[in-house]
Amino acid sequence: MEISAYTGFLDREGRLLAEAAEEAGLDAKVPTCPGWQVRDLVRHTATVHRWATGFVREGRTETRPMDAEGGLDGAELLTDFRAGHGALLGALESATPELDCWTFFAAPSPLAFWARRQAHETTMHRFDADSARGGTPAPVDGVLAVDGIDELLTGFHGRRRSRVRTPEPRTVHVLTTDEGASWTLRLSDGPPVAERGLSGEPDCVLSGPASKLYLALWNRVPFPEITGDARLAALWRETSAIV
Known part of the structure; x- marks a missing residue:
């Protein structure tokens, strides 16, 4: 799959995740992630997005731990998620094919690795957010x-x-x-x-x-x-x- 296809899925699924989280409410339980409420899901995904952005934007060649999840809640948390999602998309779309940064398993290139990994990370958690609002979650492409x-x-x-x-x-x-x-x-x-x-x-x-x-x-x-x-x-x- 082309990198542009991955970023297209990342864009769509991130937007859908935020919409589903907003509709479900941050207090809602996430059936597919026992023990989590929607706020935990949104915080986690926002943290992963910012962690990935750092490797792509700064060309980090060594692993780094994820920053501790912030204490934002309510509308501020959803705004923060959308901002981080946009920053990740921007970093991937502006990166050069020659990008050199850390990855954690083999891929055609570091850029391909992070575009692919974040497309799937976001898609899976969009499904989780969908499951929290009831009904049948939208299928995965x-x-x-x-x-x-x-x-x-x-x-x-x-x-x-x-x-x-x-x-x-x-x-x-x-x-x-x-x-x-x-x-x-x-x-x-x-x-x-x-x-x-x-x-x-x-x-x-x-x-x-x-x-x-x-x-x-x-x-x-x-x-x-x-x-x-x-x-x-x-x-x-x-x-x-x-x-």
């Missing part, structure tokens, strides 16, 4: 969902810190039923290894429309369909949270 599944499997869970592990080798197929995309996830006592496409005999198949499968893999909704050893789907639920 299918093309973006496929890209997000790929980022999660090959990026996040390609790192040594992934806790999705099994004592004996196991194979999971992840299959979108509407977008023609699939992955093979090999589990063992080491970090998972994901590859695009299907290979080998699976112990479990996780399948469904890309939008629903994306949300399920991020533990927001149940898996649309599980075939084979359902214990591997349960293992994913129990151990795949990003830390």
Whole structure:
């Protein structure tokens, strides 16, 4: 996906997040993030946006902790979120392709990494905000969902810190039923290894429309369909949270 496509999704999803948060009310509980109210969700996403902006705008080449979340509330908090979201968009859109800055897993370029990561960060939390106002949250774009599944499997869970592990080798197929995309996830006592496409005999198949499968893999909704050893789907639920 082109960087301009990522920033387009980031723009849209950030605006929708703010609208959903405003409509739900900052006191509303977030069903997809147990223990959080909408204000916690907005503060968290605003903090991540500003953290990412620093790497892109200043070309920071070493990791830095996120600043402590501020104490803003009410209308001021939503105004602050919108300002930070706009600043992130501006930083990404004005950055040069040669940008050199810190990232935390492989990507075609640092600029591509941050545009992609923040598009998905914002999309997932827009879904969370949508869930807080009741009704059925707006679906995730299918093309973006496929890209997000790929980022999660090959990026996040390609790192040594992934806790999705099994004592004996196991194979999971992840299959979108509407977008023609699939992955093979090999589990063992080491970090998972994901590859695009299907290979080998699976112990479990996780399948469904890309939008629903994306949300399920991020533990927001149940898996649309599980075939084979359902214990591997349960293992994913129990151990795949990003830390």
